[in-house]
Amino acid sequence: xxxxxxxxxxxxxxxxxxxxxxxxxxxxxxxxxxxxxxxxxxxxxxxxxxxxxxxxxxxxxxxxxxxxxxxxxxxxxxxxxxxxxxxxxxxxxxxxxxxxxxxxxxxxxxxxxxxxxxxxxxxxxxxxxxxxxxxxxxxxxxxxxxxxxxxxxxxxxxxxxxxxxxxxxxxxxxxxxxxxxxxxxxxxxxxxxxxxxxxxxxxxxxxxxxxxxxxxxxxxxxxxxxxxxxxxxxxxxxxxxxxxxxxxxxxxxxx
Amino acid sequence: xxxxxxxxxxxxxxxxxxxxxxxxxxxxxxxxxxxxxxxxxxxxxxxxxxxxxxxxxxxxxxxxxxxxxxxxxxxxxxxxxxxxxxxxxxxxxxxxxxxxxxxxxxxxxxxxxxxxxxxxxxxxxxxxxxxxxxxxxxxxxxxxxxxxxxxxxxxxxxxxxxxxxxxxxxxxxxxxxxxxxxxxxxxxxxxxxxxxxxxxxxxxxxxxxxxxxxxxxxxxxxxxxxxxxxxxxxxxxxxxxxxxxxxxxxxxxxxxxxxxxxxxxxxxxxxxxxxxxxxxxxxxxxxxxxxxxxxxxxxxxxxxxxxxxxxxxxxxxxxxxxxxxxxxxxxxxxxxxxxxxxxxxxxxxxxxxxxxxxxxxxxxxxxxxxxxxxxxxxxxxxxxxxxxxxxxxxxxxxxxxxxxxxxxxxxxxxxxxxxxxxxxxxxxxxxxxxxxxxxxxxxxxxxxxxxxxxxxxxxxxxxxxxxxxxxxxxxxxxxxxxxxxxxxxxxxxxxxxxxxxxxxxxxxxxxxxxxxxxxxxxxxxxxxxxxxxxxxxxxxxxxxxxxxxxxxxxxxxxxxxxxxxxxxxxxxxxxxxxxxxxxxxxxxxxxxxxxxxxxxxxxxxxxxxxxxxxxxxxxxxxxxxxxxxxxxxxxxxxxxx
Numbered sequence: 001x002x003x004x005x006x007x008x009x010x011x012x013x014x015x016x017x018x019x020x021x022x023x024x025x026x027x028x029x030x031x032x033x034x035x036x037x038x039x040x041x042x043x044x045x046x047x048x049x050x051x052x053x054x055x056x057x058x059x060x061x062x063x064x065x066x067x068x069x070x071x072x073x074x075x076x077x078x079x080x081x082x083x084x085x086x087x088x089x090x091x092x093x094x095x096x097x098x099x100x101x102x103x104x105x106x107x108x109x110x111x112x113x114x115x116x117x118x119x120x121x122x123x124x125x126x127x128x129x130x131x132x133x134x135x136x137x138x139x140x141x142x143x144x145x146x147x148x149x150x151x152x153x154x155x156x157x158x159x160x161x162x163x164x165x166x167x168x169x170x171x172x173x174x175x176x177x178x179x180x181x182x183x184x185x186x187x188x189x190x191x192x193x194x195x196x197x198x199x200x201x202x203x204x205x206x207x208x209x210x211x212x213x214x215x216x217x218x219x220x221x222x223x224x225x226x227x228x229x230x231x232x233x234x235x236x237x238x239x240x241x242x243x244x245x246x247x248x249x250x251x252x253x254x255x
Numbered sequence: 256x257x258x259x260x261x262x263x264x265x266x267x268x269x270x271x272x273x274x275x276x277x278x279x280x281x282x283x284x285x286x287x288x289x290x291x292x293x294x295x296x297x298x299x300x301x302x303x304x305x306x307x308x309x310x311x312x313x314x315x316x317x318x319x320x321x322x323x324x325x326x327x328x329x330x331x332x333x334x335x336x337x338x339x340x341x342x343x344x345x346x347x348x349x350x351x352x353x354x355x356x357x358x359x360x361x362x363x364x365x366x367x368x369x370x371x372x373x374x375x376x377x378x379x380x381x382x383x384x385x386x387x388x389x390x391x392x393x394x395x396x397x398x399x400x401x402x403x404x405x406x407x408x409x410x411x412x413x414x415x416x417x418x419x420x421x422x423x424x425x426x427x428x429x430x431x432x433x434x435x436x437x438x439x440x441x442x443x444x445x446x447x448x449x450x451x452x453x454x455x456x457x458x459x460x461x462x463x464x465x466x467x468x469x470x471x472x473x474x475x476x477x478x479x480x481x482x483x484x485x486x487x488x489x490x491x492x493x494x495x496x497x498x499x500x501x502x503x504x505x506x507x508x509x510x511x512x513x514x515x516x517x518x519x520x521x522x523x524x525x526x527x528x529x530x531x532x533x534x535x536x537x538x539x540x541x542x543x544x545x546x547x548x549x550x551x552x553x554x555x556x557x558x559x560x561x562x563x564x565x566x567x568x569x570x571x572x573x574x575x576x577x578x579x580x581x582x583x584x585x586x587x588x589x590x591x592x593x594x595x596x597x598x599x600x601x602x603x604x605x606x607x608x609x610x611x612x613x614x615x616x617x618x619x620x621x622x623x624x625x626x627x628x629x630x631x632x633x634x635x636x637x638x639x640x641x642x643x644x645x646x647x648x649x650x651x652x653x654x655x656x657x658x659x660x661x662x663x664x665x666x667x668x669x670x671x672x673x674x675x676x677x678x679x680x681x682x683x684x685x686x687x688x689x690x691x692x693x694x695x696x697x698x699x700x701x702x703x704x705x706x707x708x709x710x711x712x713x714x715x716x717x718x719x720x721x722x723x724x725x726x727x728x729x730x731x732x733x734x735x736x737x738x739x740x741x742x743x744x745x746x747x748x749x750x751x752x753x754x755x756x757x758x759x760x761x762x763x764x765x766x767x768x769x770x771x772x773x774x775x776x777x778x779x780x781x782x783x784x785x786x787x788x789x790x791x792x793x794x795x796x797x798x799x800x801x802x803x804x805x806x807x808x809x810x811x812x813x814x815x816x817x818x819x820x821x822x823x824x825x826x827x828x829x830x831x832x833x834x835x836x837x838x839x840x841x842x843x844x845x846x847x848x849x850x851x852x853x854x855x856x857x858x859x860x861x862x863x864x865x866x867x868x869x870x871x872x873x874x875x876x877x878x879x880x881x882x883x884x885x886x887x888x889x890x891x892x893x894x895x896x
Contacts, residue, residue: 010370010374010375010376011367011370011371011373013370013376014366014367014370015367015370017363017367018356018359018363018367021358021359021363022356022358022359090354091354091371092331093326093331094331094347094354095331095347095354095371095372096329096330096331096345096347097371164276164277164278164281165277166277166278166279167278170278249332249333250269252326252331252332253268253269253270
């Protein structure tokens with residue numbers, strides 16, 4: 001795989017470039033749009049929910065931003081990833097290239113987007129007066145796990161999407177549900193402990209929670225928390241790889 | 256080892272309900288057992304092998320499984336059964352124009368496509384300009400791809416793809432790209448790649464293209480391998496026939512392919528009545544005579560030209576006698592008239608000059624010679640001088656060439672004009688040569704300097720090649736074909752063989768090799784109009800290494816075929832050469848030993864059924880041109896009376 005990555009590095013670079021150009025070429029604001037969009041969303045949410053939840057949750061804007069930041073990265077990467085096989089059918093039916101390159105390229109794009117917003121996020125953090133501690137370095141861990149997780153989900157989705165086109169709509173619904181269940185704009189502290197534990201099943205919630213713990217509470221989550229995140233990512237990634245491997249030569253028939 | 260080995264490959268293709276149905280539909284159909292997936296074999300038991308540099312054409316009607324097979328070869332699909340083994344990297348150019356991104360510019364698309372084809376960035380940087388130049392899209396480089404016309408798109412696609420340097424190149428209908436001019440250019444480019452040693456697979460609906468470019472053909476029909484092989488013309492013929500018959504079923508295809516191969520007309524046994532080996536005068540005359548009598552004749556010659564040793568080659572508008580001076584002379588009116596039917600002979604008269612250490616003498620030995628030699632003026636004085644010298648030598652019965660010569664022309668002439676030349680010519684002392692050779696030297700007490708005592712004499716205008724070509728007009732000739740190396744194959748083509756090569760070689764020298772005298776020529780073009788003022792000048796001293804110099808333009812009086820002057824001249828220095836097996840044989844050596852050996856070979860030849868041995872080498876006999884023509888005419892008349 002590593003060898004292949006080296007071999008296909010040039011193609012990979014070109015694919016990333018292509019995805020970027022495709023995304024921003026026709027818009028006036030270009031790259032700024034991808035910054036503006038989550039900030040506007042944040043603004044709306046802040047306006048709407050601060051009155052509802054803001055009083056019980058300290059640093060509510062940052063709290064909200066954490067959720068938005070992580071969740072938009074997740075949904076950006078996976079929604080974009082879903083179409084990578086179908087969208088590149090005209091290529092891989094004619095040239096023998098590894099199909100995961102298309103997905104990885106989309107993920108790189110989503111990651112760059114994420115990092116940009118992350119910078120803005122840190123500006124907000126500074127503005128909010130929250131202290132930057134060495135613990136911020138720990139944020140690399142959830143980002144790393146989330147990348148793997150996104151790739152895994154993207155693989156599963158893109159494979160499923162080849163077989164069932166309605167996966168697209170189902171996933172839209174699913175993402176919406178997932179967003180509500182990720183405690184992005186509300187606080188779960190009020191729920192009973194068992195319900196709180198149920199939230200831990202949601203991997204996206206884990207990543208959001210990790211961010212909040214480091215940034216707002218300046219505490220490092222437990223080792224178990226770390227392992228749980230890694231396990232989630234590993235399971236999904238393994239499932240995705242398995243599907244790609246199994247259906248690698250079958251995709252051809254469906255596109 | 257093969258570059259590509261496709262062994263018993265079968266590919267199962269799926270089609271049916273599964274495409275574009277949603278989950279609900281899928282579940283419903285599954286539940287009601289209404290979910291149908293049709294599986295069919297797109298390719299079944301396909302087996303072929305390609306070597307380096309091969310060019311395979313895949314033919315077959317639509318849905319034959321060609322593209323599926325290519326996908327398996329290029330690794331896009333996996334064969335359901337069987338295996339594809341390939342050595343080296345593959346570049347597959349399938350349906351080129353698709354797969355571009357309309358929003359990206361031409362330049363960006365070029366890089367993306369190049370990356371997909373496995374180029375490195377460095378390589379693309381280097382070749383980008385060439386790609387744009389080849390595709391003629393210089394002014395469109397930064398335009399979005401979707402603004403291009405479809406022709407331009409194809410051109411760009413082809414130009415990028417043609418930069419590949421793969422071991423295996425797969426082309427699926429990609430040669431029919433762009434307009435006529437570009438198509439031509441692209442074909443040239445493809446040929447370049449192929450000639451670079453790539454193994455190529457070409458899918459084409461143009462049979463002509465397959466016929467012209469491929470050395471192997473694979474015919475698929477409904478996924479089945481109908482034929483594979485190197486007989487491209489024949490397989491294409493069969494396929495054409497299948498198409499013509501209009502029944503597009505597997506059975507029809509197999510039917511056509513199983514028909515026995517019709518033997519091409521010219522290879523049918525007994526097609527030729529005569530196979531003439533050697534396109535020299537004997538062979539050409541015989542072939543002409545046979546053809547004139549309605550026989551079918553095939554002439555083969557191992558040399559790349561016709562004419563044998565009478566071949567003349569045009570250099571600087573001069574007809575150069577490649578294998579030595581040939582001056583046609585005969586007393587036989589029949590032969591003279593015969594040859595004049597095929598070429599116009601000029602009035603050239605052979606009057607060679609001898610150069611003995613700077614002294615110039617007339618050859619043959621005539622009054623001019625004697626005057627120069629002794630200062631004699633009248634024939635009487637000359638005859639007296641010769642008589643004196645002969646008497647002084649006292650030879651009554653000459654036992655060798657030296658004695659014979661002295662008895663004919665006396666010691667002075669012998670020493671100055673005969674001895675050195677003859678010894679160079681034969682490579683041995685005159686005292687060891689048989690007497691009869693010099694009988695051919697005319698001595699005359701006149702001022703006539705015509706070397707040949709012949710009624711008719713001349714050289715064909717336009718050279719001997721024109722004469723031989725005239726003889727062979729309408730006769731099939733294959734040059735560069737060595738009969739002895741392809742004997743069985745060639746024998747099978749004809750009822751009878753006329754063999755004009757060396758008789759000992761025909762029998763594999765099984766009784767020993769006959770000896771020949773050979774000649775060697777050093778020919779050069781000189782930038783002057785006149786080198787020696789005569790067609791031949793013999794160098795009669797022993798020390799000059801060459802025996803004579805031929806200045807070819809004088810066979811035609813220094814003029815070209817149109818009567819124009821020629822500013823240059825071509826001369827050939829002629830050397831006698833020791834003959835070794837493998838050299839060009841010129842003259843047979845008719846001494847006792849070789850004559851006896853020839854007699855043995857002649858006996859063997861008599862036992863050869865359906866082979867006629869003829870000509871100077873076939874009969875191991877010194878023939879002048881007129882004699883060899885007469886012999887061939889006689890033989891033809893006898894053979895076909």
